[in-house]
Amino acid sequence: MNPNSLPVAVDAMGGDNAPSEIIKGAELAVEAGIPVLLVGHPDAISDISDIPTKFASEVIGMSEDPATAVRKKKDSSLVRSAEAVRDGEALAMISAGNTGATMASALLKIGRIRGVSRPAIATPIPVLGRANPNILLDSGANAECNPEWLVQFAEMGAVYARDRFSTDKPKIGLLSIGEEPGKGSPLVKEAFELLDEQDWQVRCSGEFIGNVEGRDLMNPDIDVIVTDGFTGNVALKTLEGTAKAIVGALLDVFSSSPEAKEGASLLAPSLLPLYETLDPESVGGAILLGIKGVSMVSHGSSGPKAIFNAISTAYELSIDKHVEHLEQVIKR
Amino acid sequence: MQGDPLGRDEILKLVKDRLGEILEVEPSSIQEGDSFRDDLDADSLALIELVEAIEEELSERSIDFRIDDEDLEDLKSVRDAVDYVSSRLG
Numbered sequence: 131m132n133p134n135s136l137p138v139a140v141d142a143m144g145g146d147n148a149p150s151e152i153i154k155g156a157e158l159a160v161e162a163g164i165p166v167l168l169v170g171h172p173d174a175i176s177d178i179s180d181i182p183t184k185f186a187s188e189v190i191g192m193s194e195d196p197a198t199a200v201r202k203k204k205d206s207s208l209v210r211s212a213e214a215v216r217d218g219e220a221l222a223m224i225s226a227g228n229t230g231a232t233m234a235s236a237l238l239k240i241g242r243i244r245g246v247s248r249p250a251i252a253t254p255i256p257v258l259g260r261a262n263p264n265i266l267l268d269s270g271a272n273a274e275c276n277p278e279w280l281v282q283f284a285e286m287g288a289v290y291a292r293d294r295f296s297t298d299k300p301k302i303g304l305l306s307i308g309e310e311p312g313k314g315s316p317l318v319k320e321a322f323e324l325l326d327e328q329d330w331q332v333r334c335s336g337e338f339i340g341n342v343e344g345r346d347l348m349n350p351d352i353d354v355i356v357t358d359g360f361t362g363n364v365a366l367k368t369l370e371g372t373a374k375a376i377v378g379a380l381l382d383v384f385s386s387s388p389e390a391k392e393g394a395s396l397l398a399p400s401l402l403p404l405y406e407t408l409d410p411e412s413v414g415g416a417i418l419l420g421i422k423g424v425s426m427v428s429h430g431s432s433g434p435k436a437i438f439n440a441i442s443t444a445y446e447l448s449i450d451k452h453v454e455h456l457e458q459v460i461k462r
Numbered sequence: 463m464q465g466d467p468l469g470r471d472e473i474l475k476l477v478k479d480r481l482g483e484i485l486e487v488e489p490s491s492i493q494e495g496d497s498f499r500d501d502l503d504a505d506s507l508a509l510i511e512l513v514e515a516i517e518e519e520l521s522e523r524s525i526d527f528r529i530d531d532e533d534l535e536d537l538k539s540v541r542d543a544v545d546y547v548s549s550r551l552g
Binding site: 248 | 486507531
């Protein structure tokens with residue numbers, strides 16, 4: 131079978147708005163000509179006639195322990211989605227469900243790329259005034275890392291930046307508490323030494339620009355930010371929480387008086403592009419780098435637009451042979 | 463249908479082959495007495511990958527077999543794993 135005609139497996143049961151919003155997102159993808167395989171409980175998807183379906187009798191909840199859930203719920207929509215990729219029924223998979231369980235099912239069923247020590251979650255961070263986001267990895271897969279893993283994250287992040295955002299020579303920063311090389315935890319200091327070497331930079335056509343700080347997450351002079359999964363997750367959630375609080379405060383101000391409302395309506399056309407840049411639905415999700423098949427995780431609150439974008443990205447990366455590009459760089 | 467039970471040598475080969483794939487080392491370099499952590503540098507995630515791989519391999523041979531997650535922490539070495547699988551299949 132022509133691999134381009136293979137579908138993207140979509141976990142219909144994952145996410146706060148599943149299955150209805152997930153199905154709507156899948157329908158948008160099909161309308162755009164992207165083949166989809168909807169995987170879910172028969173009660174949720176048996177009435178769908180315009181999209182191929184695969185039934186699964188179990189669902190992994192958002193708060194379940196990832197490894198245990200994946201091992202026990204063999205007939206869950208997540209595990210079946212990963213198996214569809216493993217068995218050649220699907221090109222790629224996406225889920226808006228339990229991130230850890232998505233990683234565990236992809237790792238255990240699809241497997242790691244040879245040479246990859248640990249897969250990492252790469253999350254796009256919007257950059258104001260620039261079309262392409264920065265990429266933060268690891269944003270939560272590996273709470274504890276060793277310095278060599280961070281170098282591998284940097285390599286994978288560089289390949290991803292080039293494949294997904296056409297970044298010619300990705301600039302890679304190491305997240306620390308100061309720009310000077312001597313700043314940071316023992317892990318960061320050791321990783322700096324390794325990242326400063328040329329071999330890996332040549333291999334992945336990336337450029338290490340040294341330490342960067344938390345304030346640089348949205349800095350347009352960086353493309354890839356590397357850190358351990360614990361720090362990355364804290365940084366990501368801090369950014370999300372701050373953005374939410376500021377947006378909430380602005381909306382309160384805009385509705386605080388008739389004059390403010392009038393001013394807000396005048397500003398609205400100028401604010402819309404900014405909103406579009408910051409809207410997580412525009413990006414569609416994070417990718418699990420290091421897996422032998424494109425696997426994407428969308429935010430739990432994803433609506434149809436985010437699901438469509440995740441499906442579309444997963445499809446394009448698969449067609450463009452992203453995994454093969456990672457294999458070529460990681461292969462030693 | 464239940465397939466033919468495996469002998470201990472076959473189980474040892476299965477464990478070494480799968481472990482070799484996961485750790486990216488030659489299966490022949492793995493010894494039965496090797497400790498997962500101390501000798502093979504295999505962490506808990508590698509152990510879960512091994513368990514999944516063994517279960518899948520046995521299910522392909524129509525052998526109904528499952529390793530209890532509670533038993534995982536008792537498996538410290540290649541020998542422990544082989545003994546465990548042997549006793550469960552026996």
